Amino acid sequence: MFHFQQWPGRIVSQFLVVVALVVLAIPLxxxxxxxxxxxxxxxxxxxxxxxPFLQFFLNSxxxxxxxxxxxxxxxxxxxxxxxxxxxxxxxxxAVIILTGLALPAIALVVPLYFAIQAVGLLDTYWSVIIPLxxxxxxxxxxxxxxxxxxxxxxxxxAGRLDGAGPWQFFWQILVPMCRPILSVIxxxxxxxxxxxxxxxxxxxxxxxxQMLTQVPTYxxxxxxxxxxxxxxxxILISLPIVAVFIALQKTFRTGLSAGAVK
Amino acid sequence: MxxxxxxxxxxxxxxxxxxxxxxxxxxxxxxxxxVILVVGVIHAGIAFNLLSSLFDWSGVGAPTDFIGAKNYQTxxxxxxxxxxxxxxxxxxxxxxxxxxxxxxxxxxxxxTKVRLAGLLRTMxxxxxxxxxxxxxxxxxxxxxxxxxxxxxIQGVGFSDFSxxxxxxxxxxxxxxxxxxxxxxxxxxxxxxxxxxxxxxxxIFESAQIDGASAWQVTRLILAPLLRGSHLVLIILxxxxxxxxxxxVYLTTGGGPGTTTQVLTGYIYRQVIAQFHAGYGAALxxxxxxxxxxxxxxxxxxSTREAx
Numbered sequence: 001m002f003h004f005q006q007w008p009g010r011i012v013s014q015f016l017v018v019v020a021l022v023v024l025a026i027p028l029x030x031x032x033x034x035x036x037x038x039x040x041x042x043x044x045x046x047x048x049x050x051x052p053f054l055q056f057f058l059n060s061x062x063x064x065x066x067x068x069x070x071x072x073x074x075x076x077x078x079x080x081x082x083x084x085x086x087x088x089x090x091x092x093x094a095v096i097i098l099t100g101l102a103l104p105a106i107a108l109v110v111p112l113y114f115a116i117q118a119v120g121l122l123d124t125y126w127s128v129i130i131p132l133x134x135x136x137x138x139x140x141x142x143x144x145x146x147x148x149x150x151x152x153x154x155x156x157x158a159g160r161l162d163g164a165g166p167w168q169f170f171w172q173i174l175v176p177m178c179r180p181i182l183s184v185i186x187x188x189x190x191x192x193x194x195x196x197x198x199x200x201x202x203x204x205x206x207x208x209x210q211m212l213t214q215v216p217t218y219x220x221x222x223x224x225x226x227x228x229x230x231x232x233x234x235i236l237i238s239l240p241i242v243a244v245f246i247a248l249q250k251t252f253r254t255g256l257s258a259g260a261v262k
Numbered sequence: 263m264x265x266x267x268x269x270x271x272x273x274x275x276x277x278x279x280x281x282x283x284x285x286x287x288x289x290x291x292x293x294x295x296x297v298i299l300v301v302g303v304i305h306a307g308i309a310f311n312l313l314s315s316l317f318d319w320s321g322v323g324a325p326t327d328f329i330g331a332k333n334y335q336t337x338x339x340x341x342x343x344x345x346x347x348x349x350x351x352x353x354x355x356x357x358x359x360x361x362x363x364x365x366x367x368x369x370x371x372x373x374t375k376v377r378l379a380g381l382l383r384t385m386x387x388x389x390x391x392x393x394x395x396x397x398x399x400x401x402x403x404x405x406x407x408x409x410x411x412x413x414x415i416q417g418v419g420f421s422d423f424s425x426x427x428x429x430x431x432x433x434x435x436x437x438x439x440x441x442x443x444x445x446x447x448x449x450x451x452x453x454x455x456x457x458x459x460x461x462x463x464x465i466f467e468s469a470q471i472d473g474a475s476a477w478q479v480t481r482l483i484l485a486p487l488l489r490g491s492h493l494v495l496i497i498l499x500x501x502x503x504x505x506x507x508x509x510v511y512l513t514t515g516g517g518p519g520t521t522t523q524v525l526t527g528y529i530y531r532q533v534i535a536q537f538h539a540g541y542g543a544a545l546x547x548x549x550x551x552x553x554x555x556x557x558x559x560x561x562x563x564s565t566r567e568a569x
Contacts, residue, residue: 009476013374017382020368024385027444030410031400074296081293087286093293100304101557104505106526107546108303110321110539111310115303134303137296138557142564166288195393197508202534216399216512227403234396245391246384253456 035231043232052207053215053233060212063128063200064193070133071189072182075140079178080170082141083148094145101138105131105198116203127203128211132193140185147181148174183251194241212237308550314543321539333544342520343545346528349435353524354503357442362495364443365450366488369458370480383455386448394445398512401441402428405513428514431521438513438522442506450495457491458484490563497560504553525549 035043047053081087082094105112108131116127155177164172175182200211210218215233219226245252315333317325337343368386372379389397404411405427412424427437461484469479507526510516516523516531523531529549533542 010375013371014376016367017371017376017378020371021378021382021385023444024382024389026414027401027404027411028388030404030414034403034410074299078293078296081289085289085292087289090290090293093290093297096297096305097300098561099554099557100300101560102501102504102553103304103557104507104526104549104553106505106507106529107311107549107553108307109529109533110314110543110546111307112303113321114310115307130299131303134299137300141296142561146564166292170292191391195395197393197395197512213393213395213508216395230403231400234400237396238392241391241393242388245387249384249387252387253452 031231031234035228035235038226038228043228044236047229047233047236051215051218051233052210053236055208056210056212056215056218059125059209060194063125063132063196063211064190066125066129067132067136067193068186068189070129071136071140072186074133075137075144075185076175076178076182077170078137078141079144079148080174083145084174085166094141097138097141099138100135101142103135103138105135109202113202122203123205123209125209128196128199131199132196136189136192139188143185144178144181147178151177180251180254183248184254187245187248187252191241191245308547311543311546311550314540315547317540319540319543320537321533321542322537325540329540333541336541337544337548342523342528345520346523346525347548349522350503350506350524350526352435353439353442353506354500356439357446357503358496358499360439360443361447361450361499362492364447365452365495366454366485368447368451369454370484372455373458386451388448389445390448390452392445394506394508395512397441397445398509401437402513405437429518431518434514434518435522438510441513442509446502449498453491453495454488457488461487493563497556497563501553501556501560504549504556 039046078093078097082090112131116122116130121127121130155173195213196211197213200214201217204210204214207218215237216230219230219233314325316328316330318327318329318332319325368382372382403409406412407424407426407429411427415421415424425433428434465483466479469483474482505526506524507530510522510524510527511530514522516527525545526549529542529545532538532545
């Protein structure tokens with residue numbers, strides 16, 4: 001849209017784009033270089049073979065996928081209630097959920113610790129999954145409800161007239177129609193879960209249940225202050241999420257413009 | 263099918279009241295699990311904080327020493343609390359404004375006739391999805407006195423500028439904010455880029471025909487059109503600044519001294535390291551109150567735009 005720019009402006013623009021690329025790339029390049037110092041590529045294989053890295057990876061995957069599934073179902077069913085069924089007083093329910101929108105998990109540290117201990121979930125996946133799900137829910141409910149309210153009314157009235165009960169309507173009409181916003185909620189929840197640091201730090205004690213973000217801390221606790229290996233581990237941790245998000249960046253962008261930011 | 267529908271309507275008409283009541287109750291069930299979870303964890307947690315903030319309590323066993331509002335009194339005279347609060351707000355103010363300006367600038371740049379715009383769009387995306395914990399531990403090593411960044415600075419001939427970035431109270435907090443800007447400018451960029459993509463290009467062409475310069479188009483046409491994006495980014499930026507924990511905890515741990523401490527880190531220190539659960543609860547109440555203001559604005563903004 002600024003294609004009418006004259007050539008002096010064009011040179012400045014091109015220069016700025018290159019500067020931006022360099023600034024973005026330098027830290028990443030330094031991290032890669034550090035990860036290859038010392039024993040080179042062997043740093044990577046040593047991280048994989050001598051630390052419980054793969055176990056941490058699996059734990060992160062279990063926690064993240066479970067959280068995403070729970071948030072998707074809970075958020076969409078609540079949005080169905082607030083956006084379509086709208087029983088009397090449902091706004092109160094929506095307000096109750098949305099008050100949690102900006103809440104930092106650390107503000108709930110004390111009560112969470114006692115509650116999780118009381119129900120005997122300390123040091124289990126659930127001690128991370130439940131708080132993560134609850135903290136991620138308000139965002140899902142907010143964008144889900146807004147999305148549903150924006151859908152053409154005729155579509156679900158047609159569904160109602162076809163004689164579909166609420167359960168069939170939810171699964172056969174609403175879920176397919178909400179696929180775009182569901183993928184947005186899934187992406188954001190997955191990102192938050194995969195990158196979560198505080199909750200496993202607080203509630204997971206056993207090494208074999210730790211999540212990936214704890215790997216650098218694990219190195220320190222094991223007195224493995226081998227910086228290149230920490231960097232190699234950091235890259236191994238980041239590669240899957242970077243790959244997934246680059247592959248899905250179109251969904252991510254659409255999500256930002258269609259649902260998430262509105 | 264039609265017959266079936268008619269018979270259903272007829273049925274509904276004859277005993278509409280009880281049927282509607284019955285279906286109403288079932289309607290609530292859809293939201294019930296989410297509401298129970300949020301009330302059970304968030305609301306009960308906040309209530310627990312409010313209550314335990316009235317006790318002198320270590321966090322071990324049940325709270326017994328009721329001290330009324332004394333924790334809040336202590337807090338109002340606690341210099342570390344005020345420093346943490348100031349740092350949190352300063353962090354929000356600085357990172358949000360810098361990320362907004364840079365993000366918008368880059369979003370405009372990739373719309374000009376430049377090469378490598380596609381690469382920039384992808385590259386800027388990478389830091390955004392990295393875990394803050396990973397970014398923080400990486401930068402902590404890169405920024406040590408003999409770390410890679412200082413070596414790079416010396417390598418290009420600016421030895422005077424090499425610094426123990428995170429260990430010097432003069433530069434530590436600025437360095438932390440810079441790391442955040444590096445990581446999350448891409449987020450502002452993505453939102454602006456998406457918003458600009460939805461603006462009708464004809465507006466710009468006609469402005470150009472009328473003789474407007476690129477700067478005028480940006481300032482007088484584009485910036486006002488992006489009002490919604492600015493607002494969203496400001497709110498989301500403040501909210502994530504309030505939540506920010508990993509970055510400070512894993513780079514400086516709030517140090518040197520308490521110069522880079524933020525509210526979340528101070529709560530962690532009081533509750534986990536020093537067993538001041540009652541005092542930590544009082545700090546949490548303050549944090550929740552601030553967060554509540556922002557979630558209210560976020561909901562208002564979001565529901566207004568959806569209509």
